[in-house]
Amino acid sequence: MFIEQLSIFLENRPGKLKGITDILKANGINIISLSLSDTTDYGIARMIVSDSEKARKVLLEGGYTAVLTPVLVVEMRQEVGALSSLLDTLSAGGMNLEYMYALVTDVNGGAMVLKTSDQAASYQTLKNEGMKLYTEEELKVFKK
Numbered sequence: 001m002f003i004e005q006l007s008i009f010l011e012n013r014p015g016k017l018k019g020i021t022d023i024l025k026a027n028g029i030n031i032i033s034l035s036l037s038d039t040t041d042y043g044i045a046r047m048i049v050s051d052s053e054k055a056r057k058v059l060l061e062g063g064y065t066a067v068l069t070p071v072l073v074v075e076m077r078q079e080v081g082a083l084s085s086l087l088d089t090l091s092a093g094g095m096n097l098e099y100m101y102a103l104v105t106d107v108n109g110g111a112m113v114l115k116t117s118d119q120a121a122s123y124q125t126l127k128n129e130g131m132k133l134y135t136e137e138e139l140k141v142f143k144k
Contacts, residue, residue: 001123002070003136004052005113008045009065012038020045023062029055032139033113035101048073048103048113048139072114072123073103073139075132083112086131090116093125 010016017036024031030050037044049055052068059066076082090097096117103111111134116122126133 001133001135002119003048003073003113003134003139005069005071005115006047006049006052006055006059007067007069008047008059010043010045012041012043016043017045019062020059020064023058023064024049024055027054027058029058033101033103035099035113037099046099046101046113069115070119072116072119072126073111073134074114074126075105075134076102076110076112078110086112086126089125089129089131090114090122093121094118095122095125 008020010020021031028050031047032050033048035046037046046069047055048071056066056068074086076086087097098115098117100112100114103113105111114122123133
């Protein structure tokens with residue numbers, strides 16, 4: 001139903017994101033999707049990774065603040081209006097979109113990683129509309 005997203009809080013300074021990627025690389029963890037946002041002093045890196053619990057553990061050991069958050073990953077066809085339809089569905093269901101970012105699945109499309117004001121209701125609303133929601137198992141193809 002939900003995918004575990006890794007969120008890492010980091011200082012907005014040169015080399016901080018590189019430190020995270022080095023730790024993940026050293027521990028054999030693949031980054032499947034990444035979103036980075038910042039303020040003047042701090043940033044948040046949000047990731048879908050090949051082993052979220054292991055990634056959280058090794059980043060904590062490396063001195064980073066890292067948490068796991070359940071998110072939805074919904075299929076997005078590569079066609080005009082696909083994102084608009086998704087947003088219409090969420091809006092009609094009364095869900096507020098907190099953030100989203102893309103995840104590439106193949107040349108024909110991809111997926112959007114979503115965090116909404118009500119994840120359970122969003123899941124049910126999207127499922128009722130016939131939208132494909134990825135499971136952890138289905139994302140394992142990208143977890144090499």
